[in-house]
Amino acid sequence: MFAYIKGNFITNRKKGGEEMNYLSGNLELMHELNTKQILRVIRQFNPISRSEIVEKTNLTAATVSRIVSKLIEFNLVTETGYGESSGGRKPILLELNPGAVLTVGIDLEIDEIKGLIIDLNGRVLLEDNLSIKGEREQDHIINRVIEIIKKLLSKKDYRSRVTGIGIGMHGLVDYARGISIFPPAFGWRDIPVADMIKKEFDLPVIIENNVRALTLAENWFGMAKDLNNFICLKVGSGIGSGIFTDGKLYRGASNSAGEIGHTMVDEDGPLCSCGNYGCLESMASIPAIVKRTVKALKQGADSKINSMVNNLKEINEETVFLAAKQGDQLAGQVLQDTGRYLGIGIANLINILNPEVVIIGGDIVLAGDIILESMRSTVHNRALSYPAEHVKIINSRMGKEGVAIGAAALILESVFNIGHNINVDIGL
Numbered sequence: 001m002f003a004y005i006k007g008n009f010i011t012n013r014k015k016g017g018e019e020m021n022y023l024s025g026n027l028e029l030m031h032e033l034n035t036k037q038i039l040r041v042i043r044q045f046n047p048i049s050r051s052e053i054v055e056k057t058n059l060t061a062a063t064v065s066r067i068v069s070k071l072i073e074f075n076l077v078t079e080t081g082y083g084e085s086s087g088g089r090k091p092i093l094l095e096l097n098p099g100a101v102l103t104v105g106i107d108l109e110i111d112e113i114k115g116l117i118i119d120l121n122g123r124v125l126l127e128d129n130l131s132i133k134g135e136r137e138q139d140h141i142i143n144r145v146i147e148i149i150k151k152l153l154s155k156k157d158y159r160s161r162v163t164g165i166g167i168g169m170h171g172l173v174d175y176a177r178g179i180s181i182f183p184p185a186f187g188w189r190d191i192p193v194a195d196m197i198k199k200e201f202d203l204p205v206i207i208e209n210n211v212r213a214l215t216l217a218e219n220w221f222g223m224a225k226d227l228n229n230f231i232c233l234k235v236g237s238g239i240g241s242g243i244f245t246d247g248k249l250y251r252g253a254s255n256s257a258g259e260i261g262h263t264m265v266d267e268d269g270p271l272c273s274c275g276n277y278g279c280l281e282s283m284a285s286i287p288a289i290v291k292r293t294v295k296a297l298k299q300g301a302d303s304k305i306n307s308m309v310n311n312l313k314e315i316n317e318e319t320v321f322l323a324a325k326q327g328d329q330l331a332g333q334v335l336q337d338t339g340r341y342l343g344i345g346i347a348n349l350i351n352i353l354n355p356e357v358v359i360i361g362g363d364i365v366l367a368g369d370i371i372l373e374s375m376r377s378t379v380h381n382r383a384l385s386y387p388a389e390h391v392k393i394i395n396s397r398m399g400k401e402g403v404a405i406g407a408a409a410l411i412l413e414s415v416f417n418i419g420h421n422i423n424v425d426i427g428l
């Protein structure tokens with residue numbers, strides 16, 4: 001029955017208030033929306049009784065009872081015990097069965113493909129990766145993605161429970177049409193990645209920008225679990241942000257929302273890959289950290305890094321992070337400056353979007369607290385005091401699997417969330 005949510009119903013939103021009339025005209029669709037609503041409430045308040053579901057959804061007891069029976073029949077929900085009685089019989093508690101719906105998540109990185117299968121709790125059941133170092137040609141890379149998915153689906157009895165495949169990749173992605181519009185490192189233009197992969201598997205495929213996928217992972221399983229307003233900043237070879245506002249990912253009019261990496265921090269700063277000068281990415285990305293360190297050493301700065309490497313070419317971010325942790329002044333200064341630049345970008349985001357939490361993800365997390373503290377004090381000094389007092393700035397704990405887990409959560413988002421325009425059939 002989930003087949004009713006197909007591409008076009010979202011376009012009916014244009015008519016604004018007419019949306020509900022359109023929906024209520026379709027009983028089966030209403031039924032499905034009710035199912036999604038119930039599934040969502042069970043997930044959020046796990047374990048929960050039928051009468052609590054009635055309270056939280058405003059659906060009738062009969063509707064809740066009918067849909068819950070169906071969810072139990074299809075093993076999506078199980079009765080796990082009894083709750084506290086409020087006078088009468090003790091209520092039966094319902095829980096999601098985490099293994100009932102599995103999803104595949106792919107992180108298509110520039111040099112590597114990570115693939116995994118997760119359950120409804122975000123537990124990684126299976127994981128694999130493939131190197132694509134130096135490979136750029138689209139058909140070749142897509143074939144490698146297909147190869148890793150085939151490998152994941154060939155294991156154990158997972159295949160029958162996998163409901164879809166999510167893919168996170170860099171660059172501009174048209175999520176609704178499944179197209180990679182422009183991933184700069186690959187140099188592709190308008191590649192229908194979702195369709196190319198869908199052909200190989202009888203499963204829905206959703207693609208999304210990697211930073212947005214990571215943001216979704218934080219909302220489903222990470223530091224922003226069930227928060228409605230937060231920002232996730234990914235700082236690695238580039239810098240991007242995922243904006244989660246009013247309970248939804250914000251994509252913008254043409255899918256480019258969140259490009260904080262290309263906002264200016266210093267007019268006189270270095271040239272950026274986008275052609276401008278002094279973008280946040282050119283000042284605070286991992287390559288920028290390494291570049292600034294090497295430049296200072298070339299200019300004769302005193303640092304223990306000189307004794308940690310044979311020549312300046314060996315210096316990478318790990319060298320700088322390690323030296324800073326050991327109290328090296330130069331490395332510490334480079335990281336503090338990086339935190340200050342990031343803090344300026346974050347202060348701007350906070351003033352505009354007023355998030356509850358800002359989560360820092362990507363390889364920058366490995367630098368530890370030096371950057372985080374410098375970021376926090378810059379935000380404290382620069383952002384408007386009211387939103388700054390109410391925001392927490394924290395490091396992600398998702399680890400290297402974050403994007404792949406978020407990609408898998410794209411499919412869960414379709415199963416659980418109303419107003420989603422990509423169909424995922426969970427067999428009810």
Ligand SMILES: [Zn+2]
Pocket residue numbers: 261262263272273274275276279281282
């Ligand atoms: Zn730029």
